[in-house]
Amino acid sequence: MADERRAPGWAQSGHDGAAGVATLGGRWTLAFVPDLEAALAKIDVKGARNVRVDIASIEALDSGGAWLIYRQFRRWREAGIDIELAGASDAQAALLERMEAAEEERKPLARPFEGAFRALAERAGANTIALLREAYALLAFLGAVVSTWGLSWYRPQRVRLTSIVHHIERIGIDALPILGLLSFLIGIVLAFQGADQLRAYGAEVFTVNLLGVSILREIGVLITSILVAGRTGSAFTAEIGTMKVNQEIDAMRTIGLDPMETLVLPRLIALAIALPLLVFYANTMALIGGVTLSLLSLGLSLEQFLEQLSTAVSLSTYVIGLIKAPVFAVLIGLVACYEGLKVSGSAESVGIHTTRSVVKSIFLVILADAAFSVIFSYLGI
């Protein structure tokens, strides 16, 4: 029934005494809606108190055509005109009756639109409350993790050593190539920019100070944490989230496994071990990048570089950089596992929470770094 190639339905009208008569025929299908609307508009039953509608000549009727006919009936009824339907097959009559059922209940198909300002205020309020709730829930999650961790000291046999080692490999060893290259390049960029600026004062040699302090104290640990949040945090959330969607987490609980103990704790411990090691590696690679550039374009020898570095950087600078690493690791792991466990039902939700996990953990890492700076400056370190 390639309707496009056929003639549309038609309608004729007239009077039979006091009554109006409308005869419909042809193809009353969705493809001809504009023609059918025009045909219905032309029906003239002026003055009649009742209309006899004969649809015996209709060859094809689908819900589109039936709706138009029903809509016409409704208009007539509203104008106080009685309708007598004739010539309808059982199926056609049933279809027209269905239209009536659709009319009985008229609820909006879209949500009502509120004023723009009100919507803005409402969203701001709702988001603020959601944010506070989230912070509270994350804190509660931290508490649950710490208590699980505390219990594990009494039951060391329940610590999943294999799982921890596996995750250390994934977080640490697998990240070495990309992290190494990244840090090396950042070392080069910093040395290059520093040397360029300091040359104006004839103080190129202080490039080494700049490099040493900024990398060991701030940049090494930040770059590593951000990379790990993007690489490992997202993977944690997606893994745990997928398990949640597959009801694996529920299955674990029914078997008597605690997801905190089997999924969250090993990941957190592995992160807390691997991240400081990665920071050490990133620092080294960044310094090698700095050395490389210094040798090539500053004309410093390796001995001079190392000598300058040892005067510029005290052990405490290095320790300050490293001490942040486990804290950042816990933040990243905490957010990643929390978001993973919050996944609900659909695959779509996994995507949403993975994105959220990365954004939130990078935000928290930088926030914590700022807090460390304030504390250290207060302590005068």
Added chain:
Amino acid sequence: MSGDPVIRVRGLVTRFGSSPPIHDGLDLDVKRGEILAIVGGSGTGKSVLLRTILGLKHPDGGTVEVLGEQLDKLDSMARAPVLKRMGVLFQDGALFSALTVAQNIRLPFNEHMKLDPKLVGQLIRVKLSMVGLPQDAGAKFPSELSGGMRKRAGLARAIALDPDVLFLDEPTAGLDPIGAAKFDSLIRDLQRSLALSVVMITHDVDTLGAIADRVAVLIDKKIVVGTLDEIRAHPHPWIQEYFSGPRGRAALDSRRLDGRGT
């Protein structure tokens, strides 16, 4: 039930990689205005057959005609008018999750027709009522609906443009027996009032007994078609086991009691 078949499959071959084919020289006709149910064991290629008929997969051999056209041979422009006359209900509805139910049903209208938006809104109400959904479901997102309601919403989208052929992939899977029976009679009602031809994949023996005009069984890489009683008399061991197992027999007995048997 006259005229050309709405679907004509001839000598279909389907294979994945170099492994032996899962369909080899398969022939199938679907007549206008009938409900054809496709059954078969796991891995016999029911879903692949459906995907091939829908033009989502190229046949590896043979031809597939839907409404007189070979979909895989048409370019996208020539394909649109054929697609417009086909409606598909995927297993879990496959509703677009970013759109509300009403927007999901509106989509085919926007894509294939130029109609007054107000009229489309009215038609959406009609479709919702036809599939037995309350109208406030229109403003909801698929994630806010139960599985049964998602199926109904998917069905509403499938019949949006009053198609000639309706394809259903396991329409009653995941529904409780009462919901499944209701869905069966819904399909039967719609098929009658819209004069649809229906092709469905099903595992549900109740559905076979209740609404299928003919049954197609995928066995030995080919297909055996007949009325339910003809198929039940077929000597193939898989068919015998399928229908005379405890589940099959119970479903068919209840059909007798309903007086719907032939």
